Amino acid sequence: MKILVCISKTPDTTAKIxxxxxxxxxxxxSVQWIINPNDEYYALVRAIELKExxxxxxxxxxxxxxxxxxxxxxxxxxxxxxxxxxxxxESADSFSIASQIAAVAKDGAYDLIFTGKETIDYNGSSVxxxxxxxxxxxxxxxxxxxxxxxxxxxxxxxxxxxxxxxxVSLPVVVSCNKGMAEQRIPNMRGIMAARTKPLKVVEPVAxxxxxxxxxxxxxxxxxxxKLIDADNVAELAKLLREEAKVI
Amino acid sequence: MxxxxxxxxxxxxxxxxxxxxLTYGTQVAxxxxxxxxxxxxxxxxxxxxxxxxxxxxxVHQAKNESLKHFDAQVYTNAIAQVAEQTNASVIVFxxxxxxxxxxxxxxxxxxxxxxxxxxxxxxxxxxxVVKKVFFQEKHLQV
Numbered sequence: 001m002k003i004l005v006c007i008s009k010t011p012d013t014t015a016k017i018x019x020x021x022x023x024x025x026x027x028x029x030s031v032q033w034i035i036n037p038n039d040e041y042y043a044l045v046r047a048i049e050l051k052e053x054x055x056x057x058x059x060x061x062x063x064x065x066x067x068x069x070x071x072x073x074x075x076x077x078x079x080x081x082x083x084x085x086x087x088x089x090e091s092a093d094s095f096s097i098a099s100q101i102a103a104v105a106k107d108g109a110y111d112l113i114f115t116g117k118e119t120i121d122y123n124g125s126s127v128x129x130x131x132x133x134x135x136x137x138x139x140x141x142x143x144x145x146x147x148x149x150x151x152x153x154x155x156x157x158x159x160x161x162x163x164x165x166x167x168v169s170l171p172v173v174v175s176c177n178k179g180m181a182e183q184r185i186p187n188m189r190g191i192m193a194a195r196t197k198p199l200k201v202v203e204p205v206a207x208x209x210x211x212x213x214x215x216x217x218x219x220x221x222x223x224x225x226k227l228i229d230a231d232n233v234a235e236l237a238k239l240l241r242e243e244a245k246v247i
Numbered sequence: 248m249x250x251x252x253x254x255x256x257x258x259x260x261x262x263x264x265x266x267x268x269l270t271y272g273t274q275v276a277x278x279x280x281x282x283x284x285x286x287x288x289x290x291x292x293x294x295x296x297x298x299x300x301x302x303x304x305x306v307h308q309a310k311n312e313s314l315k316h317f318d319a320q321v322y323t324n325a326i327a328q329v330a331e332q333t334n335a336s337v338i339v340f341x342x343x344x345x346x347x348x349x350x351x352x353x354x355x356x357x358x359x360x361x362x363x364x365x366x367x368x369x370x371x372x373x374x375x376v377v378k379k380v381f382f383q384e385k386h387l388q389v
Contacts, residue, residue: 017382094361095354121382124363129319129351139319141348159344160262210360214376 001054001170003047004105005081006115006127007063008036008091009072013120019216026216035072038116040079041183042176046146047114048080049181053148058082060108064091064100070199078186078194089204092212094122098130099207106135111151113173117142128175138172144179249276249283250335251303252326254345259292264341266301271368272339273302278371281336286329288314288322307333319348327356337375 011017011031018027035044044061051057061081063069066088073084087100105113113132118125125141132139144163145156151170156163158177186194228236240247251272254262269285276283285298285306295306307329313321326349330338338353340346342364354361360375367378 011382094351094363095358098351098355122363123380123382124351124361125347126351126354126361126363129348130355130361132320133323133352133355139348139352141319142344157344160264210354210358211362216381 001050001057001111002109003050003057003059003112003114004101004108004110005039005044005047005059005061005076006101006113006131007039007044007061007073007076007084008116008119009033009063009065009069010036010119010121013037017218023216024214033068033072035076036116036119036121037183038118038120038176040076040116042178042180043114043116044076044079044081045181045184046176047112048184050112050148051080060085060110062087062101062104064089064097064204066090073199074194075186077197077199078190079184080190081197083197084199086199086201087204088201092209094124094126095130095211096207096209098127098134100204101127102131102134103205104202105131111170112153113137113171115173115175117175117177125175128173132173138168139174140166140168140172141175142177143174144177146174146176146180248281248333248335249273249279249337249339250307250326250330250333251283251285251339252341252346252349253285253287253298253306254341254343255287255289255291255293259290261291261293261298262341262343264343268339268341269298269301269303271365272337274368275337275339276302278368279336284333284335286326288325289317290315317345317348319352322349323352323356326353330357 012034015031020027047059051059059081061073061076061084063073064087069086073086077084085104091097115128129139140155140157142158143155144158147154153168153172155168156165249272251268254265256262273283283303285303287306287308298306309325340350350361362377362379364379365377366380370376
């Protein structure tokens with residue numbers, strides 16, 4: 001079985017977020033980059049578990065990015081991927097990223113394509129569905145459990161107010177959510193092996209982004225708390241109506 | 248035309264998140280000076296005519312066994328067909344589990360830009376600019 005795991009690099013959750021060029025660009029100068037946790041903890045680790053259950057399984061990792069993404073993809077290889085592919089282009093919007101992944105996936109004849117449920121920076125939750133559409137595969141979003149029986153997968157996915165269990169034939173694209181697997185720490189053997197695992201750099205296909213960022217802005221500062229006397233309901237109603245404008 | 252996806256709950260009622268979508272979508276339509284239509288794919292017990300109070304002028308209702316159970320691929324094809332037939336310029340989904348499964352597929356199918364998690368009405372004086380959440384609500388992008 002061949003599995004493709006999509007990996008993105010995202011700023012560390014503790015990174016100080018700032019913008020440059022008149023708030024039109026994200027300031028990456030002092031940011032510590034990490035593997036997007038949803039890609040790492042859930043998508044990649046579940047793929048590794050499937051390989052542990054069936055040694056013939058091959059795991060390929062894919063990222064869309066410039067050479068500064070290499071450190072991230074090597075770390076992912078240290079966790080357990082067999083081979084990595086980097087599509088050598090700046091990642092633009094979800095559609096352009098999905099188009100690059102789809103172009104590689106189409107030629108790779110993968111049985112399974114795993115993505116994280118979303119990246120922790122743009123929170124789009126879009127790439128998996130787009131890849132599935134572009135290569136005409138079924139897509140199960142927000143999966144919390146994934147079991148394989150031959151060429152049929154039983155997937156539990158999050159729905160509003162609960163979970164749903166569905167069966168799907170491979171090949172399939174799955175976005176992986178909390179519950180799919182547990183975080184692992186790469187061991188020394190994995191780190192050493194990752195140095196020599198193949199990292200193939202491929203040139204991008206021509207594709208236009210469908211959206212662009214015009215400006216970033218910080219959220220408004222939180223206002224202080226106003227304490228109203230418990231007996232003064234009229235004043236509370238007045239403030240909710242006139243100041244907070246919520247009633 | 249603005250097309251609004253109306254999500255149906257297991258009991259056949261319209262999901263509350265879709266009522267927000269209806270309000271949002273009709274506001275967008277008003278801004279653009281076009282009609283707002285709804286689209287219902289799952290079986291419903293709801294009086295769809297009553298949804299007119301939210302400002303939509305038409306509901307496209309599909310009646311097909313294959314739409315009884317949610318399947319992102321089938322739903323995408325059905326919505327894409329209606330979007331093309333009606334020349335929809337904007338399609339609105341709730342940012343819920345079904346919306347997250349269908350909207351990206353539809354975006355790729357129609358080659359239409361996707362704004363996931365919009366938190367404002369669009370600015371339409373120069374293009375179509377929408378605010379969305381970035382970095383889990385810490386920062387906003389336009």
